[in-house]
Amino acid sequence: MTDGQDFIQEAAERAELVEKLLAIGTALSSTHNLEELLSLILTKSREITYSDAGSVYLIQSNSDVPRLLFKVAQNSSKPATSFREFAMPLTQNSLAGFVALTGTTLNIADAYELPPDVPYQLDQSFDQSIQYRTRSVLVLPMQNQQGETIGVLQLINRKVAPGIVITPENALAVTQTYSEGEERIVRSLASQAAISIERNHLQDSIENLFEGFVRASVQIIEARDPCTSGHSERVADLTVRLSEEVSDLRHGPLAPVHFSDRHIQEIRYAALLHDFGKVGVPEAILSKAKKLFPFQLEVVRNRFALARRGLELECAQAKYRHLIAHPQTLLEHTQADHGQTETSGCAHCQAIATYDQNLAAQLDQLETYWELLQEANEPRILAEEPLRQLKEIAAFTYRDIDGTEKPLLTPAEVEQLIVRRGNLTLEERDAIQAHVTHTYQFLKRIPWTKELQNVPGIAYGHHEKLDGTGYPQGLKAAEIPVQSQIMAIADIYDALTAGDRPYKRGLPAIAALKILRQEATQNKLNLDLVDLFEQREVFTILGHNLTV
Numbered sequence: 404m405t406d407g408q409d410f411i412q413e414a415a416e417r418a419e420l421v422e423k424l425l426a427i428g429t430a431l432s433s434t435h436n437l438e439e440l441l442s443l444i445l446t447k448s449r450e451i452t453y454s455d456a457g458s459v460y461l462i463q464s465n466s467d468v469p470r471l472l473f474k475v476a477q478n479s480s481k482p483a484t485s486f487r488e489f490a491m492p493l494t495q496n497s498l499a500g501f502v503a504l505t506g507t508t509l510n511i512a513d514a515y516e517l518p519p520d521v522p523y524q525l526d527q528s529f530d531q532s533i534q535y536r537t538r539s540v541l542v543l544p545m546q547n548q549q550g551e552t553i554g555v556l557q558l559i560n561r562k563v564a565p566g567i568v569i570t571p572e573n574a575l576a577v578t579q580t581y582s583e584g585e586e587r588i589v590r591s592l593a594s595q596a597a598i599s600i601e602r603n604h605l606q607d608s609i610e611n612l613f614e615g616f617v618r619a620s621v622q623i624i625e626a627r628d629p630c631t632s633g634h635s636e637r638v639a640d641l642t643v644r645l646s647e648e649v650s651d652l653r654h655g656p657l658a659p660v661h662f663s664d665r666h667i668q669e670i671r672y673a674a675l676l677h678d679f680g681k682v683g684v685p686e687a688i689l690s691k692a693k694k695l696f697p698f699q700l701e702v703v704r705n706r707f708a709l710a711r712r713g714l715e716l717e718c719a720q721a722k723y724r725h726l727i728a729h730p731q732t733l734l735e736h737t738q739a740d741h742g743q744t745e746t747s748g749c750a751h752c753q754a755i756a757t758y759d760q761n762l763a764a765q766l767d768q769l770e771t772y773w774e775l776l777q778e779a780n781e782p783r784i785l786a787e788e789p790l791r792q793l794k795e796i797a798a799f800t801y802r803d804i805d806g807t808e809k810p811l812l813t814p815a816e817v818e819q820l821i822v823r824r825g826n827l828t829l830e831e832r833d834a835i836q837a838h839v840t841h842t843y844q845f846l847k848r849i850p851w852t853k854e855l856q857n858v859p860g861i862a863y864g865h866h867e868k869l870d871g872t873g874y875p876q877g878l879k880a881a882e883i884p885v886q887s888q889i890m891a892i893a894d895i896y897d898a899l900t901a902g903d904r905p906y907k908r909g910l911p912a913i914a915a916l917k918i919l920r921q922e923a924t925q926n927k928l929n930l931d932l933v934d935l936f937e938q939r940e941v942f943t944i945l946g947h948n949l950t951v
Contacts, residue, residue, distance in 0.1 A: 444596040455560035480569040495522040499555040509542040536574035541581040545597035639674035641893035665854040673861035680841025710801035718762040782826035865890040912947040
């Protein structure tokens, strides 16, 4: 071969190497999974150097004692050999440990023939266990941009030609020492790999940071509304499970809908944070168990007590005035007490008894009013007769301690008690419903990544109905994101079945599913999603079943 041909071949080989390195760089920058990244680093390094085997170690410095993690291993001649991740002390006794601690590169011609004055040795027991022979070894530190060693790349047995299977018998004949050029190339590749690994760690740190933020936000929600503790987590579990079921469909009206892993993460965050806006709702309304707040009921109870005392006092005063006006009556009563005379048939005595009878009737009426009020205070559907009687109570007045006439119930209390369904007035319900808008305004201020940019919109639509009767925007079917439609089903199901609400008892799964289906047939919820929710028994993720 002429010098010109040698030059052309060498140039072609260099160009091919550059292409390989560029391809490796592209692959490293596009890989986000750490295990895949480490495997890719080792595979490409072996390909470039014709290495038969190799391994990657990472330094674990976040523990009390720094350790070296054996993360990935490959061996072309022993492909069936299984390798498991393990940790080993970070000392200079091993090849990888020495390189990790010193930052120097080891290029060893024969690992079985090491100089006696070096601190490191090769553990030959591993070779013996798999019937292998390690000869040439190249061990390089993977250093980040700050020059810190974050891991070690170890290449074993540079072959004289690709495709050779190495055995203990032919290892000396088919392997060779790593050249200085290969060392430079792999050192550069190791540095690039270190940057990719650090980027991966940074990405994981950011995701862990945000995960912690979301968890803390959920904890804040539950601290504000303890009676719904666990609701956000359960809704997230149901929403994610139903989304995965939708994504697996290959036929039917939901078949075009598909969610990637990132989409599922986006849906999960939206579900976890869907009630965050409750931090802007007054705590008394959030934890309201009955129609009247506890402090209001206590005030009304005191009014009833004053009314009773007032009636008793008025009766006593009326009898006193009667006796003063008819002193003979007082004398007759006194004599009767001493057995000196008979008072039966006495008109004045009958008048006194009438006062007592009227008082008893008034007190009985007051007790009836109190029992009716307590019944009306429960968050149940109110019938017409109790409504009429509540208005009768509202017309009842008593004399306060300052002598003024006051109503037994204030207009505000009457308004709360005559709520026909549930325990919230229109104003209080508006305050509760405003949590959706508060949630959206909070979430849209977060600089979401491209993969999570729909979190605010998904959470914003979870109380919308397909027929436009939902809130806060009154959207119709085509305007509501399918993720929000999925979350709506999860949210309603958990609200129906949760047993920790102070204002209602949790329903069994079969009853909740019946209500969901009714809502779907009335075009409130997506019927296809409700069918899938029931058919795939998504609710079992909460430990529920269809037994009554």
